[in-house]
Amino acid sequence: MTSLSKALRAGFARASSYWQVLVIIYLANLGSAFILAILPALSLVGPGHLTVINQAAHGIDLSLLIDLILSLVNGGNPNLGITPSPITGWLQQILLAGLLSFILLPLIAWIPASLLSGGLFKTFTEAPRPFHFKNFLSECWRWFGFYLLLGFVEGLASIALAGLGIFLVIILASSGIAWLGWTALFILLLLLIGWVQICEVAGLQAVLKNTRNIFKAIGNSFKSTLGNLASLVFYYVAAFLFLGFVHIVFRLGIMPQVPLQIWPLAFFIQQAFILARLWSKNVRISGAAVLLKELEPVQS
Secondary structure (H helix, E strand, O other): OOHHHHHHHHHHHHHHHHHHHHHHHHHHHHHHHHHHHHHHHHHHHHOOOOOHHHHHHHHOOOHHHHHHHHHHOOOOOOOHHHOOOOHHHHHHHHHHHHHHHHHHHHHHHHHHHHHHHHHHHHHOOOOOOOOOOOHHHHHHHHOOHHHHHHHHHHHHHHHHHHHHHHHHHHHHOOOOOOHHHHHHHHHHHHHHHHHHHHHHHHHHHHHHOOOOOHHHHHHHHHHHHHOOOOHHHOOOOHHHHHHHHHHHHHHHHHHHHHHOOOOHHHHHHHHHHHHHHHHHHHHHHHOOOOHHHHHHHHHH
8 A cells, every 4th residue: 555655646746747748748639639620620611601601501401401412312413403502512521521530530649649658658657857858759759659559459459348348238138138238338348447557557567678569568567467456456446536536526516617608718628627637647657657666576
């Protein structure tokens, strides 16, 4: 318990001391969100200058909906005698941009996170060394491939577990034993959380042991977790409870009290919530680095 409390205190202290890391990660997230928003936003520039947009602004009526459906089916083939209105083409582009944004969402979030992970993990494992922006970028590039592959493996296994849970719920619910399906889903959810923890520890172990072999890092993570199960489970439970506390404070306490009409205030609160979530992740990673260093002599 002494190591656990020490890790928690060090996590809060180091996450606050290395504020530069928080700023870099926040700007990267902001940039990713901007890229996702710009695609549908650019699609609205054209129809925004059309007088026919007034028709859609006053509601999508039946004729416009039929026009859109027929245009999507036949592509506005003049041989069929169907000529779509100008707004139909723009609606197609908006739908396409929205679908493209949805497809690109995991990729746009995954690549910047993988790129910054090297600098993030290296900074917190080498704390309390002074922060140097040049060294941070150098470590980001050096470890980029490793964290890119680790994120891919983590995401693939997470999707498989989530899909298996949904499949079991549907099958067992259709068989009249829904309670067993929900129980299985809860167990798989715990396994999913445990897998996320395994991958995070693998990222730390890779830096601590200076290996960019993903399978060796995951193996070291399983070894650390099973060898120090109680300490790591208690630590990550405390870390995720703190993250839950941040969500409750903002989502249930602060955000419902903010009037949306005062959009600068609403925007500020929203960004503060994002910063708090990112900071809680830095707390968790930096504290886990301290805990693993404390437990390492026991493992050897």
